[in-house]
Amino acid sequence: MATPLGERAFAEHVKSKLDATFQKINDGAPGVSGLAKFTKAWMYGREFLFPRDIRTQERKEFDQEAFKETFEILGKSKQLWRVIETFTQDLRRQLPLIDEEVLEFMRQYQETEDVTIIRRMIMRVAEWWKAWAPVPELGSPIMTAFNMEFQTHFFSILPPTFPSAFKALCASTLGQPADPEMWQTFETLGLLDRYENLVASVCYEQIEARVQETCVGEWSQPMLSQLRSWMADDIVQWMIMPYARAARNPEETRSMLHGVGSRFDFHVCKTLCDLRTTEIFDIIVDFPDSMPALIDLKECLQRVDQRSELVSTLRSLYDHLLIELLANRKRLLHPGADTKDILHQYVSMIRCLRVIDPPGVLLHKVADPVRRYLRERPDTIRSIVSSLVGEGGDLVDENEPIQPLHVQVEDYSDPNWEPEAIDAGPEFRTNKPSDVISTLVSIYDSKDLFVKELQVLLAQRLLAITDGNFDKERRNIEILKIRFGEAALQVCEVMLRDMTDSRRIDQHVQSQKPCLMHPTIISKHFWPPLQTGKLQMPGQYKEILETYSKEFTAFKQDKKLRYLPQLGTLDLTIELTDRTLDVHVPPLEAAVIELFSTKDEWILDDLSKELNVDSSAVRQALDTWVDYGVVSEDKLHHFVLLETSESGSAAGPSRPAAPRTDKSLKEFVGKPAVVENEAAPVMSAQQQEAEQMRVYWKFIEGMLTNLGTLPLDRIQTMLRFAPGYSRSIEQLGVFMEAARREGLVVNTNGLWKLSK
Amino acid sequence: MEQITTSLAPPRSSPKVASSTNGGEGAGSVTKRLSNELMNLMMSASPGISAFPKSDANLFEWAGTIEGASGTIYAGLTFRISISFPPNYPYVSPIIKFESPCYHPNVDLAGNICLDILQDKWSAVYSVQTILLSLQSLLGEPNNASPLNNDAANLWDSPEEFKVQLMKYYRPIGNDSA
Numbered sequence: 065m066a067t068p069l070g071e072r073a074f075a076e077h078v079k080s081k082l083d084a085t086f087q088k089i090n091d092g093a094p095g096v097s098g099l100a101k102f103t104k105a106w107m108y109g110r111e112f113l114f115p116r117d118i119r120t121q122e123r124k125e126f127d128q129e130a131f132k133e134t135f136e137i138l139g140k141s142k143q144l145w146r147v148i149e150t151f152t153q154d155l156r157r158q159l160p161l162i163d164e165e166v167l168e169f170m171r172q173y174q175e176t177e178d179v180t181i182i183r184r185m186i187m188r189v190a191e192w193w194k195a196w197a198p199v200p201e202l203g204s205p206i207m208t209a210f211n212m213e214f215q216t217h218f219f220s221i222l223p224p225t226f227p228s229a230f231k232a233l234c235a236s237t238l239g240q241p242a243d244p245e246m247w248q249t250f251e252t253l254g255l256l257d258r259y260e261n262l263v264a265s266v267c268y269e270q271i272e273a274r275v276q277e278t279c280v281g282e283w284s285q286p287m288l289s290q291l292r293s294w295m296a297d298d299i300v301q302w303m304i305m306p307y308a309r310a311a312r313n314p315e316e317t318r319s320m321l322h323g324v325g326s327r328f329d330f331h332v333c334k335t336l337c338d339l340r341t342t343e344i345f346d347i348i349v350d351f352p353d354s355m356p357a358l359i360d361l362k363e364c365l366q367r368v369d370q371r372s373e374l375v376s377t378l379r380s381l382y383d384h385l386l387i388e389l390l391a392n393r394k395r396l397l398h399p400g401a402d403t404k405d406i407l408h409q410y411v412s413m414i415r416c417l418r419v420i421d422p423p424g425v426l427l428h429k430v431a432d433p434v435r436r437y438l439r440e441r442p443d444t445i446r447s448i449v450s451s452l453v454g455e456g457g458d459l460v461d462e463n464e465p466i467q468p469l470h471v472q473v474e475d476y477s478d479p480n481w482e483p484e485a486i487d488a489g490p491e492f493r494t495n496k497p498s499d500v501i502s503t504l505v506s507i508y509d510s511k512d513l514f515v516k517e518l519q520v521l522l523a524q525r526l527l528a529i530t531d532g533n534f535d536k537e538r539r540n541i542e543i544l545k546i547r548f549g550e551a552a553l554q555v556c557e558v559m560l561r562d563m564t565d566s567r568r569i570d571q572h573v574q575s576q577k578p579c580l581m582h583p584t585i586i587s588k589h590f591w592p593p594l595q596t597g598k599l600q601m602p603g604q605y606k607e608i609l610e611t612y613s614k615e616f617t618a619f620k621q622d623k624k625l626r627y628l629p630q631l632g633t634l635d636l637t638i639e640l641t642d643r644t645l646d647v648h649v650p651p652l653e654a655a656v657i658e659l660f661s662t663k664d665e666w667i668l669d670d671l672s673k674e675l676n677v678d679s680s681a682v683r684q685a686l687d688t689w690v691d692y693g694v695v696s697e698d699k700l701h702h703f704v705l706l707e708t709s710e711s712g713s714a715a716g717p718s719r720p721a722a723p724r725t726d727k728s729l730k731e732f733v734g735k736p737a738v739v740e741n742e743a744a745p746v747m748s749a750q751q752q753e754a755e756q757m758r759v760y761w762k763f764i765e766g767m768l769t770n771l772g773t774l775p776l777d778r779i780q781t782m783l784r785f786a787p788g789y790s791r792s793i794e795q796l797g798v799f800m801e802a803a804r805r806e807g808l809v810v811n812t813n814g815l816w817k818l819s820k
Numbered sequence: 821m822e823q824i825t826t827s828l829a830p831p832r833s834s835p836k837v838a839s840s841t842n843g844g845e846g847a848g849s850v851t852k853r854l855s856n857e858l859m860n861l862m863m864s865a866s867p868g869i870s871a872f873p874k875s876d877a878n879l880f881e882w883a884g885t886i887e888g889a890s891g892t893i894y895a896g897l898t899f900r901i902s903i904s905f906p907p908n909y910p911y912v913s914p915i916i917k918f919e920s921p922c923y924h925p926n927v928d929l930a931g932n933i934c935l936d937i938l939q940d941k942w943s944a945v946y947s948v949q950t951i952l953l954s955l956q957s958l959l960g961e962p963n964n965a966s967p968l969n970n971d972a973a974n975l976w977d978s979p980e981e982f983k984v985q986l987m988k989y990y991r992p993i994g995n996d997s998a
Contacts, residue, residue, distance in 0.1 A: 765862075769870040
């Protein structure tokens, strides 16, 4: 049989290869003795490496000599790779041996949830690993191959419940004595690499739980430092195991923990920051008790960039608050209370945000809606001003340095200059040194409004002082001068001067001609308009007033006194037949009783005419005397003097003694508001309401006359023109309905018009 | 006291002078003046005259109503007018037009009015109320010397014919009101 050429060549080739291999394996030994030696070595090597079932078989004794010889032979004949390959194949075949145990452990764990089972399992697997691991002398490639095979299989058989079990196991070691063996095993089995996130999340969860547990609602002490020391004491200790096991000295430990440590520190800050952000409203309410929490928040914000979150939280909070307030205002019809509240809130917010962010960028971003709201409130200025002069002055912190109210220009030569915060908007103006009051005043474009209001308030306060002690007001003015500048407060200065001058003038006049009256003399042009009345003081009062006036003119020739008699008070002694009364009354009351000293019986209208005062006011004055039991109304509008008290039987014949002597008629100008109350009989809330509604009705009539028919909401918005209108549309609706019943208006299809 | 008064009085008055020439501050004071005028007008209760801003957004445009005074040929008739205040009010008079047709010697067919106090005789002391009162009296007492509506001026002396013409043009308000 002829052999084709190709076949022969192939055979040649195979033969030469075979020979070469043989030579290699035989190691140039005579005959096949080399081969036999190799075979022995191979068998030994495979046997040595073979992964046995450790449950049934002991590992073979490790014989240094035999091992060395074997692998020398295998290495020399360049067949080591084959050994590894065979080992790998053997390993693959044998690996499923561990399955049974692993699954059994996992089953137990699922039943008991006992993490020690997981630990036992891992340690057991590690035993398998140790039994099977090739000796290190074989070099790293075989080790790598082994580890890969082993881990791949191990991970593949782990049930899905393992990660959480593993995490639980990690967590269980917190606060326990360190367990280096276990962590070493974790690393050996590649668990640490694979579940790094889980280990970290153990930490994160610890941090979050700790923050929740210790920090919620705890604003009165700095928590961040406590958290950090807790971290240092408890967590870092624990972190050494997963992250810095290999460290040989504290120096190394520190450097190994540095990266992960700062990650956890960041998480501490972030968690605390999140918590405080959600709590911010109550923190502000609690200020200044919540100061430590604010300092914490400030520190956290420097670490964590969550300023925008804080801003949006605050803004939405305040939006809600304002909406609520607006709703409240409509419901309660009580504009005064909530302005104070909101101002108070705003001031707390100013203070809080200045702690967190001294340049005021945050405040600037948050405050806008509040400021807009306040600007729209009619009594904001009054509230601010009254706190400026120390009435209900919780808005102003006494300890705060008083600063002039000037727009600050950036001072670049200031060594402490800092650039604007990164999130400062273009319209942000640096106002670093501004205090609370400056911030409040800056709600309005100009401070003139404040100065005006200040004058009114000062007028009220000065006139209410009866003991001649103006020190407090003087001090207020001095403080305010620093804020608003000398010029703005010049008028206030004059007002103060008037008060002291009054005393001086009075002393002079008294020295010329003693008088019972001690007027306060004010310069008309420098005082806010005061309530003027037409009250004509009768009888002896008239005399007193005129005498005094004459003396004054003699003293100050170019000046004339014009009395505002309704603003004073009098101390009277009323002598009646059977009793004497000492009373402290307003001038109108005094005037009324003076008239009774000329005539025992008066008709209301006559009194009114005599005194040139509205009859309702006179009636009120009469009521005072009725209360004192000095007069009584025997018929409607007809009053008689009770010379003897009503209980004391028959009416005495004698004349009433004139209210006499100890009468110091002090021209003392009260608050305009108070004056109004005095002038009119005390109106009930409903009467006041009705009175206001009468004004509003005029406006409604006006708009309906000229604009035809209007829907309710248009009427509501148009009533903006009516001064002080603050009703809700629902109230207006009720009012319009009442007007409709009275036949003043008709409503067709929701449109109101005047009925004609 | 005297010293203070004399030394302080001039600076107090000077800013006021300055503010009237200052446009920015002027707008605010015009608004204030108009608000006050509105308040006064609302509370004055003069019969037959009334006016109110057309919308809550603009205080410078008002609608007004004038009823003819009793005893005149316009008695019982009601006219709608528009009042437009210039930004420099009250230094310049408001512009007033009849919105509803008014057959009158001093009112042209477009509603323009010839009234001295609205032109050269204007003074800042006048107010909406005085203007409305003047217009009301103008209805009954036209100035036939300077007519805008010559037909009406010529007819004035024959009241019956005038009334016929008047009623031909007259549209009662209320039907057209929005």
